[in-house]
Amino acid sequence: MAARVRPLTPGELTAEQSALYGAITGGLRAQEPQHFALTAEDGALRGPFDLMLRSPAVGTAQQELGTAIRFRTALSDRVRELAILLVAAHRDSTFERESHEAIARALGFGEPELAAVRTLDLSGFSGGERTVGQAVLELLDGDLSDASWDSASAALGLDGLFELTALVGYYSTLALQLRVFRVD
Numbered sequence: 109m110a111a112r113v114r115p116l117t118p119g120e121l122t123a124e125q126s127a128l129y130g131a132i133t134g135g136l137r138a139q140e141p142q143h144f145a146l147t148a149e150d151g152a153l154r155g156p157f158d159l160m161l162r163s164p165a166v167g168t169a170q171q172e173l174g175t176a177i178r179f180r181t182a183l184s185d186r187v188r189e190l191a192i193l194l195v196a197a198h199r200d201s202t203f204e205r206e207s208h209e210a211i212a213r214a215l216g217f218g219e220p221e222l223a224a225v226r227t228l229d230l231s232g233f234s235g236g237e238r239t240v241g242q243a244v245l246e247l248l249d250g251d252l253s254d255a256s257w258d259s260a261s262a263a264l265g266l267d268g269l270f271e272l273t274a275l276v277g278y279y280s281t282l283a284l285q286l287r288v289f290r291v292d
Contacts, residue, residue: 112290115152116161124164132157132171136179143210155203156282159289170281177278181271183264185215187240190233191275193225194244199283202292239263240272247276 121129132138132153133146148154153161160167181188189212196204209222224232230241243260246252252260261269285291 111236112288113159113291114164115148115150115154115158116153117185125161128168129153130173131168132160135171136175140179141214144207145213155207155291156286158167159285159291169280171229173274173278174282177271177275181275183240183271183275184236186212186217187237188275189217190225190237190241191244191272192279193222194228194240194241195226195248195276195279195283197226198245198248199280199287201279201283201286203286204279204283209254236263237286243269243272244276247273248280 114123118126118129138146145154148155152158157171160171178188183191187209192208193205193212195201196208205226209217212222221232224230228245230238230245233241239259240263243252243256246256257269260272264272
């Protein structure tokens with residue numbers, strides 16, 4: 109499917125869009141090791157980040173939430189990336205899958221693990237990762253069973269479980285926006 113919008117280049121941005129662009133390209137995402145490009149050759153933001161520019165007030169809040177989820181939670185890096193990849197697989201979000209698989213590889217995920225996650229198969233994971241993965245799959249269906257609540261809250265604590273629900277909601281929102289605007 110063809111994209112429904114053309115990405116905005118830096119020269120086209122309003123003052124509010126430019127401020128958001130600067131927050132994205134100069135923030136934590138840009139300061140961390142780059143496993144995927146935030147911008148295209150013409151300077152336009154890639155993926156969901158360009159879409160955030162369409163409504164700077166909402167986009168700013170959204171990018172701040174994303175930054176908090178990526179860099180300021182108690183979730184371990186592997187657990188966080190497993191959860192993001194499960195959302196991407198469940199929501200069929202190519203951009204999120206490809207960009208976060210690059211991060212996951214840097215964290216030591218092997219190709220067999222990544223292939224399994226693409227099919228929502230958690231059989232190769234154990235312990236806390238499997239517990240969190242199962243919780244993510246249930247959250248994607250809208251709730252947690254009592255058994256999953258007990259195991260996920262024991263593994264993550266209540267604060268970590270709150271962070272996990274925010275992660276699932278945030279990446280589900282991105283997947284929806286990417287799909288509706290036909291961003292690859």
